[in-house]
Amino acid sequence: MATLTETRDIAKPAEPRTDTHYARQVLNRQRSERQGGRMGINEESLARALGWFSIGLGIAEIIAPRSLAKLVGTDNHKPLVRSYGLREIASGVGILTNPRPAPWVWSRVGGDMLDLASLAAALKSRRNERGKTVGAIAAVTGVTALDVLCAQQLSAGTGGASGRAPMQAEASLIINRSQEECYRFWRNFENLPRFMSYLEAVWSSGDRRSHWVARGPGSAKVQWDAEIVNEVPNQRISWRSLPGSDIENSGSVEFEPAPGGRGSIARVQMDFGQPGRALGKLLTKLMGKYPERIVMKDLRRFKQVLEVGEVITTEGQPAGRSSSTTWLDSIAR
C-alpha cells in the first residue's frame, strides 16, 4: 500500500519541477558526487562486515582461547584472550546496532593497537612460535588499515550525511477519492493539523500566506509563516516558509489519477530544514532519524480523513492496565 520512494524518477510525469524539486535534485547530485568521489567501497557495508568480523572473532576468542593463542603462536593466555573476545563482541555489537557506528569502528582501531602491542610483546618471548606471531601481526595490521579507513570515512560522512543536510522525506499513498477532492482538502491549509501529527494549528492569512504552529516536546511551540510558491489546481501545491522566518522548511504534494479510476495517488515531499535549527531540532526529537516515517503516517491519516471522515483511534479505550494504549501503539502511529 505504502511506497517510500527515493527514486523519484520512476513513474513521474515529465512536468516542470517545482522549486523544491529543483533544490532536491541539486542536493542529491551534490550528495552522490560526494559519495562517488570516494574509493567505491561503501563505508557502511564495510562497517557492517567489520562488525560481524568482530563478533565472530570475539566468540572464537571466548569459546576457544587456547586454539586461538596457538594459531598466533603465543603462549596460552586464556583469561587475556577471553577478555579480548569480550572487547571484540562489544565493538561488533556497537557497530551493528548503532545508527552512527563511527565511534565503534574507532574502538576497533584501539583494539587493534592493543592486539598489536600484545603480539609484539609475545615476539620477545622465546617460548613462542615467532613465525606464527609475525604472520598474525601482518594479518592484524591489514585489518587495522581497513578499520582506520572505514572509521575515517564514517567520521567524514556523518557530518555530510546526517549532520548538515536538510531533513527530507517523501511518501506516496493511494486514496479512494478524486484528485479534486484531495486537492481541495489539502489546499485549505487549516485542515493540515487534522492529519499532520506535529501541527497544532494553521491559519490561512489571506491569499497564499499561512501561519503555522507546531507542537514541541512538553509545552514548547514553534511558529512560522509560510507561502504557497507554486500550485496547479487539482494537481500540485508547493509551499515554503517565508524568507527570514526562524524556521526554514518547505513541502509539496502532488495528486495524480490512479489507473482504472481507482482514486488518486498522493505524493508528498517534505523538507524540514537544517536539523541544527529550531524546527529541525524539534522534529529530530519528534521523529528520531526517520522523518519519512512521520510523513508516511501523516499521509495515511490524510487518507483516513478523506475516505472515512476522521482518524480512527483507540486512545481512551478500556484495558486491564493503567493506559489505554501501549508503547507499541505509539511507535506504530
Next chain:
Amino acid sequence: MRANCWQGKKKMQVEDVADPKILNSQDAIVRITSTAICGSDLHLYNGFVPTMQQGDIVGHEFMGEVMEVGSAVKNLKVGDRVVVPFPISCGKCFFCQEGMFSLCENSNPNAWLAEKFWGHSPSGIYGYSHLLGGFAGGQAQYARVPFADVGPLKIENGFRDEQVLFLSDIFPTGYMAAEACNIKPGDTIAVWGCGPVGQFAIKSAFLLGAERVIGIDRYPARLQMARDKSSAQTINYEEADVLETLKEITGGRGPDACIDAVGMESHSPGVQYAYDRVKQAMMLETDRPIALRQAILACRNGGTLSVAGVYGGFIDKVPFGSLMNRSITVKTGQTHVHRYMRPLLERIEKGEIDPSFVVTHRMSLNDAPEGYEMFDRRDGCIKVVLKP
C-alpha cells in the same frame, strides 16, 4: 465493567476495567449478551501471536444490544440487537468496496507496524494484538464498535443468541473456507481440524454441494460431532495414516479440495511435531505447519488448498514444489465476515443450519480463564460461550 484480559502466556484474568466510551463519531457501544472463545484465541493464550500486550482485553466473537451511538451513526439506534463481525471495516476504502472487508485500509491504526511484519496491513481486529490495531475486545460486559454502520448485523427475529452469535466469526469462516474450494457436484473435500471452524467448514461444504466430506482430527468427541451433526466421514490421525486413508477413499486421486482449519499450532504423532516444536521454541519458525504440509500433499492434482486456520509469521519445509508441479490453487485470508453475515443469516432463517450445534460449554464471563484452560485441553470441549 468486567473484562477478560491477556496478562501473559497461559494467563487470562477477568478484571474490573473502565467502561468503553465513544471515541470516534462512527462508534457504537454494545452491551454484550453473549461472547465466545475462538480457537484463534488459543493462539493468544499460548503466546504465539506477536505484539500482545499485558492488559489487552481479548475476544472477537460477540453480540449484544446497542447502548449508545456516535454522532455520525445512521443505521443503528439504541436498543438494536446486533451481532458484530470480528474484522473492523470502514466500508469506504477500495478493499471494503470490493467486498474484502478483512483487508480494510483504514481500520488498523497500527498499519505501519503490520507493514513491517507482513509487507502490507490487513484490517483491525477486536482483541487480537497490536499488530491488528490494539483494539479492546469483546470478552467483556461492554464493547466499543467502530464503524457501527458498516459491521454490526441487526437481528430482528426471535433467535436465541447461540443461534446467531457465530455469524461474528466461525460460521462465515468455515463457510468462506468451503466456498473457496469452488465445490462442484461429486466433489470430495477433506477438512483438517474438527474444531468449531472445521465443523462449520464441513457443514458448509455439504451446503455448497459436496458429495463427501472427510474430517481429520485426533479428538474422538470432535470426530464424533463431525459424524453425528454433518454425516462426515472421519480419520483419527493418531490411529490411521491420513495420506494413505485419503488415497484409499478417493481411489488414489486425492480429495478435490483440502481445508486447513488448524493453523499455527498443529500437532502430529512422531518426529515432525518435535521438529517444528523445537524450531518454534528457538524462534526459527513462528508457526507449526504440520496440517498444512499434509493438506498440500493430500490434495488431488489441480485441486484447491483452502487455509482458514490462522498463521502469524514464518513456516518451514512447506512442500512448495508439490503445489507448483501439481497445479494446486491456494486460497486463504482472514474472513470477510461482512460479506457473509446476511446470506448466512438467511440460511439460518430457512432452517438449513442451526449453528448452535457446536456449543458444548456455557459459562459466566467471570470463568473465562477456566474456559480457556478447558478449551486448550480440548477433551470434549468444542465451543465455549460466555455470558457477561
